Amino acid sequence: GQNIDQPTEMTATEGAIVQINCTYQTSGFNGLFWYQQHAGEAPTFLSYNVLDGLEEKGRFSSFLSRSKGYSYLLLKELQMKDSASYLCAVRGTYKYIFGTGTRLKVLA
């Protein structure tokens, strides 16, 4: 079957670094996406990985290992506004599969 696993909730302190992990099993692989979703709002695109390695974009970085079916999203210098759900999604052969999302709480 196809599934994506990520932790349900994480808590971190303002200014800290947090790593959100995602493991996946899908039919075909055409890229892994991370989205941020604030409560009551639409998911917004954060990052995309299709090759192994680290992609850096400002305070956010995303890593992919296709052989391990594993990715992580790294958030540095956490801010209160980073409190949100982070969705891991894999584009399979024909469609996207989403994880349940990781709710991140940033504490002052």
Added chain:
Amino acid sequence: ETGVTQTPRHLVMGMTNKKSLKCEQHLGHNAMYWYKQSAKKPLELMFVYNFKEQTENNSVPSRFSPECPNSSHLFLHLHTLQPEDSALYLCASSQEGAGGGQETQYFGPGTRLLVL
């Protein structure tokens, strides 16, 4: 502003009502999607339209009926819904066939639906 708009933002309906959700994308994309998002569950893909042709229907009950009159507009017609259909309904669009990560999906703000 993501370039994808949805109306209405909130909807309360009875089980015997008929209503429609509307989605419009201003990004020039060629594919549009309907997703259902329920609490503590992953986003569930309901329908995909690629070049206005429906290419996916993940065994969605017939009380949900999609319509895609052109590549910029997508509707979801609702009738005789059940309370368990209460959820956030998200529309998304993407440019299929572009490659290189350009198939990123862009989401609308969603319609929060409550079925009484």
